[in-house]
Amino acid sequence: MxxxxxxxxxxxxxxxxxxxxxxxxxxxxxxxxxxxxxxAPLIVVAQRAVAGINSFTLLAIPLFLLAGLLMVHGGLAPRIIALCSALIGRRTGGLAMVMIIACMMFGSLSGSGVADVVAIGTMMLPAMKDQGYAPGFSASALGCAGSLGTVIPPSIVLIVYGTATNSSIGQLFVAAIIPGILLGLGLMLVAWWISRRNGWQGGEPFSWGELGRAAKGSILAMLAPIIIVGGIRLGIFTPTEAAGIGVAYALFIGIFVYRALSLSTLMRLLRETTEMTGVILLVIASASVFGWILAAEQVPQMAVNGITQATQSGTVALLMMMAVLLILGTFMESIAIILILAPVFLPILGHYGIDPVYFGILLTINLAIGANTPPLGIDLMAACRVGEIPLSASFKYLIPFLGVMVGVLLLLVLFPALITELPGILF
The missing domain is CATH 1.10.287 (Helix Hairpins)
Known part of the structure; x- marks a missing residue:
């Protein structure tokens, strides 16, 4: 060095x-x-920064962000919550499980963990507090469930990873479906177990009438992920075009069907989207310069030599990379980690014959875990801010949720078919 x-x-x-x-x-x-x-001259900084964001695929980021905001303020998110509540809200820990399922469903619309946390948290945390749930438990469950927005398609993190590694974003989206469901089920199991120990009950008794009304009201909301992922899989449009379709769909539903979007609201959402996109693209541009330097210093080659000398097993090498990601995820932002480490890890994947799409799903799950692990823990921090509680109040309940996420991660490492089988069938 x-x-x-x-x-x-x-x-x-x-x-x-x-x-x-x-x-x-x-x-x-x-x-x-x-x-x-x-x-090299300092002009290289500007050149590499511009080159880093000069990608048509990255246009999907502001479009998916805008689509998610439109669906929240256009009335789609509350209808998703109503459907979840009608399905399982009556069970022990029902409100917690409703929140987790709602985060999974809304994650399939927004593509962003923080957006997921804020959108669902503002509606669910007050209700859970009124029902006697501990604020720390609610925040830790919300943070971990909201982070599934980085795993479940259309994930902005997967878009960035696909762009950085030249992997098929369509295959990444399909490969993330089963892991996303497994993570959601694991979080629901933990929520039920903690709620049962603390005597936190569900809401109103089950009613077929309520379920029918909720299902009818949420049909348009549930069509959005089907249109996005199905259209990509069938080759009707690219992921970037799918994001544009999502915006058009959300606008149409919010303005003409639910009549929940006004001109002033649209202007505010456009401003918020611009601010969030600016932050993301600034990280991508800066990371592009940093990554170029690492490549010039032959850091990827050094990483390959170091890991290959340490082990000849692809599984062990994979676990070593997972450990690095888990550690970095505790204090670094997800997109920066991808753009810095993807060029470093890609030659290692090639040496051991590891599918980049398979690795991409494992990477996003690592980042979802890191997004709820202090000292950074951006999703957990957002959940605590929405719940208006100190970060430390969530620590007591956080470990079981993180434990089940790590357990699912190890399961996917040991059984790769859980990730690779679905894209292998559909593509």
Whole structure:
């Protein structure tokens, strides 16, 4: 390792520890490297940053973000919650399980973990508090369930990973379906177990009439993920075009069917989408420069040599990479991790014959776990802010939820067919 590379990593880590925004940490450390190493002029920073975001596929990010916001404020999300409540809300821990299923369903519309947490949390946390659920339990369940938005298609994280590794985004979307369901079922099991120990009951008794009304009211909301994923699978449109279809569908339903979207609301949602997109693209641009430096310093080759010398087993190598991702996920933002490590891990995957689509699903699950693990834990932090409780109040209930997510991750490592079988059939 050269001195300049060592200083690059030291400066980056120091900036992260000082709580600098991840885009700033990546950009400043990259500029510092270029000044110290004198390897290239500073104009390279601008060139690589522009090249990093010059991708048609990335247009899907603002479109999916906007589609998710339109579906929340256009009346689709409350109807999803009503359907979930009619199905299982009466059982022990019913409200918690309703929240988890609602997060899974809304995750299939928004593609963002934080958006999932905020949209569902603002509606469910007050109701759970009124029913006597501990705020720390509700927040930890919400954070972990909301993070499934990064796994369940159309995941923005999967879009970024597919772009960074030149993998099929359509195959990634299909491959994530079974793991997303397994994670949701695991979280529901933990929620039921904790609720049973604490005597937290469900809501109103089951009613076929209520279920029928809720199902009828949620039909249009449930069609959205079918249109998006089904259209991609059938080759009717690309993932980016699917995002545009999602926006058009949400606009039509919100304006002409539910009449819940006004011009002022649309302008506000466009502004919010622009702000979120700007943050994401700034991270991608900065990470592109950082990744170019790592490639120039032959870090991917060093990683391949280090892991191949340590083990000849592809499974062991996979577990080693999972451990690195779990650690980094506790204090780094998901998209930055993908853009930094994807070029490093890709040669390792090729050496061991590991399918990049399979690895991409494991990676997103790691990032979902990291999004709920302090000190960063962005989804858990968002859940605590929505619930207006300190982050520490959720720690007591967090470990079982994270434990089941890690358990599902190990299950997928041991049984790859749970990820690869569905895309193999459909593609």
């Amino acid at each position: 050269s001195l300049a590379l060592a200083l690059l990593l030291v400066v980056f880590v120091l900036l992260v520890l000082l709580d600098a925004p991840i885009a700033v940490a990546l950009g400043l450390s990259s500029m510092f490297y270029l000044l110290i190493a004198d390897a």
